Amino acid sequence: MATSSAAALWYFESVNLYHILCPHKVKKMGDKHEFIRYKKDDFVYVPEDTASNIYLIVDGRIKIGHYLDDGKEVVSSILTTGEIFGELALAGEDTRRDFAQAMCDAVICPLTIEELKALMFENKELSFKILKLIGLRLMKLERKLELLVFKDARTRVIEFLKDTATWKGQRVGFETMIPTKLTHKDIAALTGTSRQTVTTILNELKEQNLINFDRKKILIRDINNLR
Amino acid sequence: MATSSAAALWYFESVNLYHILCPHKVKKMGDKHEFIRYKKDDFVYVPEDTASNIYLIVDGRIKIGHYLDDGKEVVSSILTTGEIFGELALAGEDTRRDFAQAMCDAVICPLTIEELKALMFENKELSFKILKLIGLRLMKLERKLELLVFKDARTRVIEFLKDTATWKGQRVGFETMIPTKLTHKDIAALTGTSRQTVTTILNELKEQNLINFDRKKILIRDINNLR
DNA sequence: GGGGCCCTGTCGCCCGCGCGACACTATATA
DNA sequence: TATATAGTGTCGCGCGGGCGACAGGGCCCC
Numbered sequence: 001m002a003t004s005s006a007a008a009l010w011y012f013e014s015v016n017l018y019h020i021l022c023p024h025k026v027k028k029m030g031d032k033h034e035f036i037r038y039k040k041d042d043f044v045y046v047p048e049d050t051a052s053n054i055y056l057i058v059d060g061r062i063k064i065g066h067y068l069d070d071g072k073e074v075v076s077s078i079l080t081t082g083e084i085f086g087e088l089a090l091a092g093e094d095t096r097r098d099f100a101q102a103m104c105d106a107v108i109c110p111l112t113i114e115e116l117k118a119l120m121f122e123n124k125e126l127s128f129k130i131l132k133l134i135g136l137r138l139m140k141l142e143r144k145l146e147l148l149v150f151k152d153a154r155t156r157v158i159e160f161l162k163d164t165a166t167w168k169g170q171r172v173g174f175e176t177m178i179p180t181k182l183t184h185k186d187i188a189a190l191t192g193t194s195r196q197t198v199t200t201i202l203n204e205l206k207e208q209n210l211i212n213f214d215r216k217k218i219l220i221r222d223i224n225n226l227r
Numbered sequence: 228m229a230t231s232s233a234a235a236l237w238y239f240e241s242v243n244l245y246h247i248l249c250p251h252k253v254k255k256m257g258d259k260h261e262f263i264r265y266k267k268d269d270f271v272y273v274p275e276d277t278a279s280n281i282y283l284i285v286d287g288r289i290k291i292g293h294y295l296d297d298g299k300e301v302v303s304s305i306l307t308t309g310e311i312f313g314e315l316a317l318a319g320e321d322t323r324r325d326f327a328q329a330m331c332d333a334v335i336c337p338l339t340i341e342e343l344k345a346l347m348f349e350n351k352e353l354s355f356k357i358l359k360l361i362g363l364r365l366m367k368l369e370r371k372l373e374l375l376v377f378k379d380a381r382t383r384v385i386e387f388l389k390d391t392a393t394w395k396g397q398r399v400g401f402e403t404m405i406p407t408k409l410t411h412k413d414i415a416a417l418t419g420t421s422r423q424t425v426t427t428i429l430n431e432l433k434e435q436n437l438i439n440f441d442r443k444k445i446l447i448r449d450i451n452n453l454r
Numbered sequence: 455g456g457g458g459c460c461c462t463g464t465c466g467c468c469c470g471c472g473c474g475a476c477a478c479t480a481t482a483t484a
Numbered sequence: 485t486a487t488a489t490a491g492t493g494t495c496g497c498g499c500g501g502g503c504g505a506c507a508g509g510g511c512c513c514c
Contacts, residue, residue: 215510
């Protein structure tokens, strides 16, 4: 898959927005530097909230998603330390249409749009990084769309595993270990399949000795031979 | 659908980027102002091209899409006069992963990234408009994803009709007329369904007197009662 | 340590819709 | 006006996978 690896490379380049942003903030705003703690399952924001901040994750895992008319939850992404969310506020979103929820106890650093815009005014590099960040989200979403719409459930789960391995996995020899407490239900919501299907597929893959997993981690035997 | 109408409002605000951009360009660059003509089916760019321009559509219709591994074509969007494409170049995309193709004879105004960045440096408003434009694309894509993954074919086609009516339709009394030469195949590619299904659904809707159509236009009787 | 709750695993039903096939009709080409 | 070509309409088959149901296993909390 030429496309996926290209997208991956591009990604890593833009992660360090966090490092650009936080020092700046410290320098400019001194003790206004603020952290907020959330307990497991707390919401950072919910639909209809006014969108006035973007957030940096200092520690913990945050789930971004929204609810369908029938109340079913759709998960767009699950983010961890160093990642950014709520960036659409910057792009003109006035009230949130998605929610952000802590999946475990978490520490978040909020930044008002005003603050950020001020920073962007005097830091061209930052402006383009932000542009890039949002562009990246767009490309990831395009890829996800293609996956969800045109591939079968098995492929979707496999691609999800590969992606996750690339972002979050730890390489040990040939094997990649993904430490994760994602339940099958979570994976189902992320891949647009049903819980049962995920269970079945995962077990098939384990059967074929392509992966192994328990409740704490997923182990991919050889990421290049997973299909 | 609260979501869709909110998204719609937001959209209209950002369309006039064209008006901001073109006067500027004329002012700053004088006779470097350039138009390129494309014949029907010509490609503006194809995957692997280096991404060095963004484009304004002066006249005609441009199809944006890409090809799956099996060669099948996926259409992401179809754009017309006044709209912008190729904007990911600005967000750091170095080589294109999608294609842009003229659906009829078309006139396009290209703008190099360098030119545009220069303009953005000295025009904050433009910078934020661009950010907004890309953010908008992101939101539209999120909506599309949700539609494609969680709604059945009928709903997808109906929502597509509504969306198109909102962007491109002409209101005449209660009715909305969408002048379009989209074939059923086009609509299928845009809604992620099959050609046959589109035909059937469209005829069902005609039967129920909710819409009418021929090869040149689609007429929606009452956009608020289409479901 | 016991009761409740959530996660995992498996089976079978059923339905949405993609897809091939084929006939018919409008539009472009000669 | 004849002929090729692309778009439309309809039917029936088949399969992927959602979903309900239920059983077993872990884990947390009182």
